[in-house]
Every structure is written in C-alpha cells, then in structure tokens.
Amino acid sequence: xxxxxxxxxxxxIEQAAIESGSVTGLELMERxxxxxxxxxxxxxxxxxxxxxxxxxxxxxxxxxxxxxxxARLLRERxxxxxxxxxxxxxRLPPDAKVNYERWNxxxxxxxxxxxxxGWKADLxxxxxxxxxxxxxxxxxxxxxxxxxxxxxxxxxEFGNERGRPAIVAVDIPSGIxxxxxxxxxxxxxxxxxxxxxxxTVTFHARKLGHILEGGPAASGKxxxxxxxxxxxxxxxxxxxxxxxxxxxxxxxxxxxxxxxEGHKYGNGHALILSGGAGHTGAARLAARGALxxxxxxxxxxxxxxxxxEVACQxxxxxxxxxxTAEELAKVLQDDRINALCLGPGLGLKRARDLVPVALASGxxxxxxxxxxxxxDALTAYADAPxxxxxxxxxxxxxxxxxxxxxxxxxxxxxxxxxxxxxxxAYSKVDAAREAxxxxxxxxxxxxxxxxxxxxxxxxxxNAAVYDRAAxxxxxxxxxxxxxxxxxxxxxxGLTPMQxxxxxxxxxxxxxxxxxxxxxxxxxxEQLPRVFRNLGL
Numbered sequence: 001x002x003x004x005x006x007x008x009x010x011x012x013i014e015q016a017a018i019e020s021g022s023v024t025g026l027e028l029m030e031r032x033x034x035x036x037x038x039x040x041x042x043x044x045x046x047x048x049x050x051x052x053x054x055x056x057x058x059x060x061x062x063x064x065x066x067x068x069x070x071a072r073l074l075r076e077r078x079x080x081x082x083x084x085x086x087x088x089x090x091r092l093p094p095d096a097k098v099n100y101e102r103w104n105x106x107x108x109x110x111x112x113x114x115x116x117x118g119w120k121a122d123l124x125x126x127x128x129x130x131x132x133x134x135x136x137x138x139x140x141x142x143x144x145x146x147x148x149x150x151x152x153x154x155x156x157e158f159g160n161e162r163g164r165p166a167i168v169a170v171d172i173p174s175g176i177x178x179x180x181x182x183x184x185x186x187x188x189x190x191x192x193x194x195x196x197x198x199x200t201v202t203f204h205a206r207k208l209g210h211i212l213e214g215g216p217a218a219s220g221k222x223x224x225x226x227x228x229x230x231x232x233x234x235x236x237x238x239x240x241x242x243x244x245x246x247x248x249x250x251x252x253x254x255x256x257x258x259x260x261e262g263h264k265y266g267n268g269h270a271l272i273l274s275g276g277a278g279h280t281g282a283a284r285l286a287a288r289g290a291l292x293x294x295x296x297x298x299x300x301x302x303x304x305x306x307x308x309e310v311a312c313q314x315x316x317x318x319x320x321x322x323x324t325a326e327e328l329a330k331v332l333q334d335d336r337i338n339a340l341c342l343g344p345g346l347g348l349k350r351a352r353d354l355v356p357v358a359l360a361s362g363x364x365x366x367x368x369x370x371x372x373x374x375x376d377a378l379t380a381y382a383d384a385p386x387x388x389x390x391x392x393x394x395x396x397x398x399x400x401x402x403x404x405x406x407x408x409x410x411x412x413x414x415x416x417x418x419x420x421x422x423x424x425a426y427s428k429v430d431a432a433r434e435a436x437x438x439x440x441x442x443x444x445x446x447x448x449x450x451x452x453x454x455x456x457x458x459x460x461x462n463a464a465v466y467d468r469a470a471x472x473x474x475x476x477x478x479x480x481x482x483x484x485x486x487x488x489x490x491x492x493g494l495t496p497m498q499x500x501x502x503x504x505x506x507x508x509x510x511x512x513x514x515x516x517x518x519x520x521x522x523x524x525e526q527l528p529r530v531f532r533n534l535g536l
Contacts, residue, residue: 033069035225060087065096067127130171169197180427181215267296268491282345289484343377351380477520
C-alpha cells in the first residue's frame, strides 16, 4: 500500500528520524538538494553535459534551504547560478541558515525579479515554499502567474537568449496546499495563487496535494526521491487507518480470480434496475459491466413499458419485470440476488419509489443486501437527503460526481468550494470522509481524483493523473459502467470498500487499455485484456 502524506505527517516522520539520532536535519536537506539535482539530469540529460545557467528561487523556510543546496551543487559542476531570496537571511531556520552560509555567494533581492522580462536561464528552481505555505502572499501573484504562463505556453528551449527554462519545483509547486491540492486566490481572484512546474521533485512519499484538485496540473511530472527515511511497516499502517489515506493500486489477483470448482451462483447474482422505454441504455451499460467483471448472473429489472426494448438488446443478461415497488419486492424474494444497482437512467420518481424497497433488510436477520446508488437514485433525494441517509446501511455505496455530491451534502460541498485562504485547506478527502460519516456507508466521490471514504475514516484515492491520466473517461455512460463494475464485485463477495476501490482502479485501466476514441460501451470489453495483464 502507498500512503499519501499530509504536510504534518511528513514533518512528523522527519522529526522522528532526527530525534532517533539516525539522521540530522542538515543531512536530510543535503539529500533533498542532491535528489533534485539528480532528477534534473535524469529528466534532461543534456543539462548534465557542460555548464549552464540556473536561477534558484529560495524561500524563508527549509524549502529555501533545499534550494541553497541545489545552487551549491550546481555551482560545483561549473554552472552559472544566481540565487534569489524571498525574505530575510537573518530569519532563516537553523538548517537553512547553515546552507545559506555554505552557499557563500551573492544573493539577489527578490523585488528585482517580480517584473523581470525573461529569466535568461536554462533551469529555474522553485524552492520558495513547498509544503510550508499556508496563506496567500500577494506580492508573489505576478511571479506565479508568469511561471504558469511559461509552463503552459512556451516549450523548454535550452540556450534561448531570453530564457525558456525548465522549471522544477522542490517538494510541491509553491502556492499549492500540500494537503488538498488547492491554490490560494490571487489578489484579483482571476488567477490561482500558485506556481507551475515542468517537473516536481518530492521526498520520501507523495503528498495529498500532488494528487488532489489542481496539484497534478501544477506539478507537471512528479518524481519521488528517497532521502533515507524509514518506511512504516504494514502493521503500522493499520494502527492509524482512520488517519491514513492510501493510493489505490492494482488489486490482489486473488480478489478477482474465480474458483475452478465454482458455479455461476457462487459468483453472485446482481440486479440492475432500468428506466422506462427510451431510458434503458444507462442500466444496460451498468449490467454489461457487472457481467464482464465476473458476476455469475446479472438481471435487468425493467418496467413493463421497456421490456421489449431491453429484450431486443441483450443476450447474456437476463430480464425481469420490476417497474413498481411491489414488483421489485417480489423479485427480491429470491435470496440468491445479493447485489443491486439503482440510478443509471432510472428516473427520479421511480427512484423515490424503488430505493426504499432496495434498501430494506436482506434475507433473514442479516444486514441489507449490497446496494450501489448512483445518478437518479441520488438526485431523487436532493430535497431531503436525510430521508435517504435514514434508509442507508453499511453495505451501501454512494457514487456521486461533484454535482450530485453537492445536492446530497450541500454544506460539505460549500466548504470545499470556499476560497482556500489558509492552510491546510479543506480537501476532497475531508469532504468525502465527512459525507461517509453522515451517510453511514461508503462514499465514492468521483473525478480524476476519485476519493473513496468509509464511515470509520478509512480513505483512499484512485488517481487518474500523471502517467495514469485517462481523459477519455469524460464521456457519456462511463459512470454507469463504473456503477456496474462495483455492483458485479459486490455480487462476487468483495466488501463495499474493496469493491469500490477495485472497480475504480479497473475503470481507469480499461480506459487506458483502449485509449483515445473511447466510448462507454468499450469499457467492459477491455476487462478481459486487463485481467490477462494482471495474470488472471
């Protein structure tokens, strides 16, 4: 498991190492600076050949201390290096002050660079604030806008007379909140208050801000460099699972592999409820996803008006009439149905009629059946979300996108939308955790940075960013397929958290397997290839 750290957790890990006597703060700073230099040469080998010019922007904290190390190491390689300091050298923290003195070279005043016409350098190092910035600093707004403009609008061009440098951020682009990925507002509120980079070099582990919100777009390429800190053992992760945020990674094959002696009912029976005539496509997408992901049987529950339409479109999927609450209750007398999906194309009125039946207790005295609520099943309760929460049980999964989330949790969404004036800013992780605690079940808050949270505080992020970016998922019906994936895995016996995490990870893998031109129908058909790549 890969943990995503907050700034406070990273500081605690560093402080624990220093207090143990295994390393000093100066040694960590030296390793961090060396890691940045190494990453630069790995990314741009041509910079490792001969002397070049660099400008290093150093801030008033330990991130600035890392910058002084970078400047010194580049100078030792024969580079022409200019250091610019934001702040007072006499007020630097002790370790940063030592590296300022080790630099022992000229330091330019920062004011001279705010309106500079071109950097006239091949490399620009942003070592201003990193994890340390927790508020807006308006004098830097123009600088940060210029850096963002350089990354977005101009290609790197080494040797350019005016300067088209490679921009490298130390730890995280300055102005990006390390805990949320959010940026502080600019003075005129038109531009985000954060810099951008072609390459970001962080240390020991990724931070939440590298993955959430605007962090990935600002960071460019992300590289993690070890600096000799101890990695927690698996048993240590579980002690603080309510505080830990993990990055969703490939599921263990045993979760997905089928028993050679099994039979279809041993792999579960999923029921997907459909809308009326002309509104059945979303449910059919979900049902196809549930079947492809391995559910033993998948049945579409449809109103009478849609039976002919659906029957003409399906083969391996089954069909039953479940247009009213009474009809659904009758269908659910079959104890072999162990997972339901309601919402895709369902219609708001039908959702209000059918959701209470689907959420009623399961067979016998056990917990309710596993239920995925998506789309219309969520929007139907926009005027009375508490009425929905009263019906939910721990075997439920809610899968809202941002709009649906705001309808169910308007106060939580308002906190997430409010300007981030101080850090650590309220994050999507905070919002999903708060929502899950209120709903009493798993909440999968969709987006490129999908956050999956449980009522007990467990949380994970399924990130379609950096080398896992899957922009093709922004197409009609892809969320319906995800709902089907989750439902199929629930039918197969995965826990709600396992099903949500696994389905979300496979969803991205399918999109990346197909690539550009993807439409929702393609997603389930990529599962066999993805499964083979997993060794199933």
